[in-house]
Amino acid sequence: MNFEITDICENIFDLNFEYGRVSGVFNNCFNIITEESKMLTIFKKTQKFSTRALISNMENINGIFDDMKVINKDKKIFIDDFCFDYKNARKIKTKREILNISENIDENFLIFEDIIKPHLEKSPLFSEGIIKKKADEGFKKLYKNYKEGFKSLIGLGIGLTPSCDDVISGISAYFYLCGKNYDFNFHLKDYLEKYGDKSTTFVSKNLLYDTLNGYINDSVYNVIYSISKNKNDIKKYTLNLIDYGHSSGVETCLGILKGYKMTKNKELI
Template sequence: MIKTDQICVINALKIGDGVEEILEKSDSRLKVHSIFEHAVNLINDNDWIITLLPEDYSAGPQAVILAQEDFAKFKSLGLGAADTLDFNELISIKNSQTIYRRSGYKPAPEDIIKAEGNNIYFESLLSQKGNKNGLLGKENIYSRYAAPILSEFATLFLQKRFDEAGEKLLGLIGLGPGLTPSGDDFVLGVFAAIYSFRMSEDIISGLKDIMVRKAKNKTNIISYNMLRQGAMGGFIEWVEDMADAVIYGDPQQIEAAFSEMLKIGSSSGSDISAGILFGMTNILALINNKEVK
């Protein structure tokens, strides 16, 4: 446990809507899981992660956003992986703004034709500007491995065999490069499309249950936290903005949202976007009862 008696409490600017729940369900003593230039991951005994980020980053359900100088102050403590700290002694979330997930508050889209046109535009934008080192690329080994899985998912999804479709998605977990592997990012994008499109609970529940129960043993704990939240409708703001832009926006909003997505990791933003595109395409096929080409 690090000594905190000489450290002033840092006031968080924003927190994701899952942070208080994580702290309420466990002791406030957390271990340092990993430290990066722009992120510090803290983990509790139940493998829930709270991520500290500076203020120019997008907030997700498990994020605590600090002012730039406060984030630098926290990192100056000289913490190392596996060090233990008392979160409540170091950081106050009392007056922070809570960022709530939008999945339960969006209207179901009414203009399906507009969404279809936006989806075509989004596909073209991804093809032109996306990072193709992950699943967005058509010729790399990861995409070739994923192709039959995605084809089977599309068939099962159109047949409304949603539990079986969810099992297929598990085949992508842990696939590809990155701290959050490309396959995990892609699956997150599929969930973002499903939640943003306000799909019915019978579609969501089977996919969600499978992901929460089975993904943990197929990927690293940081990525699993991302997937577990995504399966429950929790995403960073940039991902929600991207999915919303395709469904409800216009080309300018799609381009603006995608420019933010490209800031996520090396290829993660592109892989999540590819998952959103794939999810949207299959949802539109289900609505129109047409086979995905």
């Protein structure tokens, strides 16, 4: 079966891998992990996609399964009987510019905090248990020493993007877009390069790495943009992000809030 890749995100546009495997198949997309532990995601036709997306013209994902071998040759990706031709693919801009912060940022964050608080119980970070206990201890370390905090937090949780990784992603995105606390993303990059493959999932490592380098998906960007620029859109975009995944969205929101409070030295939740 032959399909066309119509668009590719700019940060993965040069597809120079040779081999890989399918790792994670979902309703509208599937992940590929290359021989160098890099992640790509092939989506069927969609308007919503991640920062490592290849958008195809396929209508459904039927026939794609975990651990299928992937071959990249002559600007085509081969997976069993599937062929994805990307020779004419367009480049999707995903690198974000630093935002100019509104003078109403403090007021806007109060609105944002009120919106997310009723939803925090979706996250295991707010349910009594071992994950919450370890996370509480880990974030205390993070506020004092980034490296020690990352060691305790990255990979903590369940799923393709563990809960604490989602929080750290929100912090990282806020710092990048607002031009704050460059040390955080510097140390996060160093930690991921040294320990990322062993401490968390390939999916989470790649998405964290994208975020700290400014490749931030629309759902997260729109929340931070609305807080920074237009408070009338805060609720709409925040609820949209909260609905992402089982708890990933609300944990990313929590990270955005933590990032703001870290820059203000305010009491953290």
